[in-house]
Amino acid sequence: MTTSVYPLRAFADNYIWVIRGGRNAAVVDPGDAAPVLEHLKAERLNLSDILITHHHGDHIGGLPELTAEFNVPVYGPAKSHIHHLTHTLREGDVVNLPELDLSFQVMESPGHTLDHIAYYGHGWLFCGDTLFACGCGRLFEGTAAQLYGSLQKFAALPADTAVFCAHEYTLNNIRFAKAVDGDCAPLLKRETAEAAKRARDEPTVPSLMQLERETNPFLRCAEADFRRMLRAKKIIGDDDPVRAFAALRAWKDKF
Numbered sequence: 413m414t415t416s417v418y419p420l421r422a423f424a425d426n427y428i429w430v431i432r433g434g435r436n437a438a439v440v441d442p443g444d445a446a447p448v449l450e451h452l453k454a455e456r457l458n459l460s461d462i463l464i465t466h467h468h469g470d471h472i473g474g475l476p477e478l479t480a481e482f483n484v485p486v487y488g489p490a491k492s493h494i495h496h497l498t499h500t501l502r503e504g505d506v507v508n509l510p511e512l513d514l515s516f517q518v519m520e521s522p523g524h525t526l527d528h529i530a531y532y533g534h535g536w537l538f539c540g541d542t543l544f545a546c547g548c549g550r551l552f553e554g555t556a557a558q559l560y561g562s563l564q565k566f567a568a569l570p571a572d573t574a575v576f577c578a579h580e581y582t583l584n585n586i587r588f589a590k591a592v593d594g595d596c597a598p599l600l601k602r603e604t605a606e607a608a609k610r611a612r613d614e615p616t617v618p619s620l621m622q623l624e625r626e627t628n629p630f631l632r633c634a635e636a637d638f639r640r641m642l643r644a645k646k647i648i649g650d651d652d653p654v655r656a657f658a659a660l661r662a663w664k665d666k667f
């Protein structure tokens with residue numbers, strides 16, 4: 413079965429990911445039911461499963477309406493109190509989607525929220541609001557150390573992993589990344605490519621893990637050379653990767 417993954421737009425800049433195989437489709441983080449219902453109807457698809465990454469309203473807001481209409485498995489984090497979940501998940505659990513002939517490994521990724529999980533499989537990472545293209549989620553509930561650890565866990569995935577995050581924040585993130593390191597050649601190249609996609613009104617997501625490792629300042633905190641550059645610019649005072657990450661996250665909050 414050929415499987416494809418593509419976004420539905422919701423709200424100002426959210427992506428609801430559709431994982432489609434034949435006439436079946438799963439959706440990830442349906443913050444709004446309307447675009448999902450419209451799409452299922454227009455494409456005559458059967459909804460097979462719903463996957464949730466964390467408890468924020470713009471990721472779960474469509475659940476009451478979707479679960480009223482479809483009796484399908486709803487997967488989400490065990491460390492949350494989300495209504496409508498039928499299966500709760502923890503680190504290392506495997507989610508099987510038999511209608512799509514797919515399975516995903518669950519990775520707990522606290523930081524943005526404490527309940528946050530990601531789904532990894534088939535070269536795809538559905539990472540919600542943890543890792544963004546050239547950025548990362550805000551620290552709403554967790555600590556900088558937690559989010560840094562979650563991001564490094566993702567960074568250890570294969571270079572060709574496609575990163576499906578939940579928002580179109582890329583150009584703004586690149587603007588910040590350039591303020592941090594305007595000499596990063598892959599970043600400058602990326603800016604041109606992503607700006608061209610946005611000019612055509614195309615999503616910049618998914619991105620590739622290799623590109624994130626090379627250009628995302630929040631992942632690059634793990635590199636000694638990157639921290640040396642931050643020290644030279646007086647952004648940090650020592651060589652601690654978590655403190656470097658926390659400093660950049662705090663700067664980005666005000667950027």
Ligand SMILES: [Zn+2]
Nearest residue numbers: 466468524541
């Ligand atoms: Zn969120």
